[in-house]
Amino acid sequence: MIMSRQASGSRLLSWLPVTAMGVVAVADVVAGPGVGFLPLVSLGPAFAGLVGGWRRTALIGVLALVLCLALGLYDGLFEGRRGFTALISVVGVTGAGVAAAVMRSRREAELASVRSIAEVAQRVLLRPVPRTAGPLQAAVSYTSAVAEARIGGDLYEVVPSPHGVRVIVGDVQGKGLAAVETAAVVLGAFREAAHDESDLVGLGERLERSVARELEGEKFVTAVLAEIGSAGGAVFLNYGHPPPMVVRQDGTVGFPQPPAYALPLGLGVHGAEGPEPYRVDFEPGAQLLLYTDGVSEARDERGAFYPLADRAYLLKDPDAQLALEALREDLMRHAAGPPHDDAAMLLLRFHGHGKGKSVRDA
Template sequence: MPEATPRRSAVLSVLPYAVMAVVTVVDVTAGPAVGFLPLVSLGPAFAGLVGGWRRTALIGGLAMLLCLTLGLYDGLFDSRRGWTALASVAGVTVAGLVAAVMRQRREAELASVRSIAEVAQRVLLRPVPRSAGPLRVAVSYTSALAEARIGGDLYEVVASPTGVRVIVGDVQGKGLDAVETAALVLGAFREAAHDEPDLAGVGARLERVADRELQGEKFVTAVLAEVGNDGMVTLLNYGHPAPMVLRPDGRVGFAEPPLAALPLGLGLHGAKGPEPYRADFAPGDQILLYTDGVSEARDPADRFYPLGERGDLLKDPDPESALLALRGDLVRHAEGPLHDDAAMLLLRYHAADVIGGTAPRAPGAAGRPTAEGRKGL
């Protein structure tokens, strides 16, 4: 696929000359009775598809010269046929010039918009640190909009005094409204992650901001995580897909919350917020936080992506390469562009990064979350 666009551009670049050459050969061999001469105007018509106005003007001038030469050769200027053909070529050339100028302006505007989008991405979705505390971090983000750099999914990693705090979320809807909401939530998280003494306080701050600004009209599913050096991860889930946990021995499971909770922004409905819960997370373990653009990606047979069966793709020693392999498998499963934004954030706990070379598991823990209701861990 990457070679398809350059190949099409090359074909379109040659097409005006090829068309004029074919018209010339047919006119000379078949004679003026066939009436092919006005088709010389196809040259400047196709020229407006690629290249600038100067190239279009050059091909238009060439077409005018060719039309004049063939008209004299065929003796068509003794009647209106020659002048009509010449007028057709001139008219199409002018139309091609206008089209080329307008296309160049649109391309310049699109380049400007892309540049602004890239700046907005750096502000909204800043590059996450490759390492934070005892963790190595990798992130992958794919927008469902082909020309977009950002969308409605969000993520952030903050090293706070109490541990590494993480958020992955998914905003309802798409487009600029979703980007605005994502910016609101990320701004509140970045501030609260440094100020609040525990993860519940961070979540409460996000709930207040979301309820005040979104007023129950929009919502954001999100999962918050806090990792310290105690061999545990604390999670807070606002209606978001449960994180996938991978153990060094190959076991894969999902850290499900004990009770379901509403997404951020729906607190005005009076429902109780989520309760923090904990799961084992020690050296050698990995946690994948993701949005539903990953878990709900479908193949042509309408089958969901089997994320729980793809844990072996995350065995690469380099977390970025591991996540790249998982993303490639996701795209192959969909066999085409994704229909929803897809964000993945991989947290890998490394023993070498922990003081003393180890991080203890909680007493009595045997690789399971500490609250009931989790699956496969």
């Protein structure tokens, strides 16, 4: 719906220069030469410079010049200075419009280049998760609050390891490039430790040390770590992050809470105890959704939070990625547009099939 509105707005803007010149021409013919509408013909190339390329702007300028000449002859304005003044106005505005169109095109090209680089950086940082990992099917959705860059501070990863499938979803304090740099540190440490550490608590402690070395001041990262074995069941460590949502095969929904909330990553070195692991039943047919607060704290126009539990039924599609996309679209409708915070969602489905190799998206 948002895309269709943007397309409609673009079409309206593209017709604006011609419409403006048509209205001026009709008004000049109806009102006569005494009112002085003729110089307003220059609105055509002025609007064209704002919404079109330089070639189209120049073409609109030529049309405006011809229209101005015709109306000036019709009104008999070239017997004095008024007709020539109007022609000079059209020529000057056309030149300014062409210059503006050229500069805008250059800025758009630079922005497209920056966005392309950001997308490549995001694919390197947040590489595609495995479609299948051990007994799990996985799908991911990421929506950045920085619309022009399409990259932010939320993070996720799924790592099949000898100790089970290890998962992380986190949210870096702040936004922009500094948050992206912190997310890269967390993901790098997690990908290495997920293979080496036999215990989830040990993985969390190693991650805490790595993050504490890299972060400065009061920066922190909220995160939830999970470990799912082939026999079922999930073990969690929660570092001040929103609790996961479990959707049972019968449709019931739960948000398992940790025994005690721990400080986010980066703050644990101040002497506080780390999180306690807790186990949650995760049987075949169940779904596990890990997400960031950009989902749970998304508000509508009245300030109401997104009712995630009430929207669990949207995850019914047999294709995990399509199911997650349906939830994302509903979230965008609730927020009436792009989110004000990064919103990441990772959906895991327990199908209970063996321990096959993982397959990553192309």
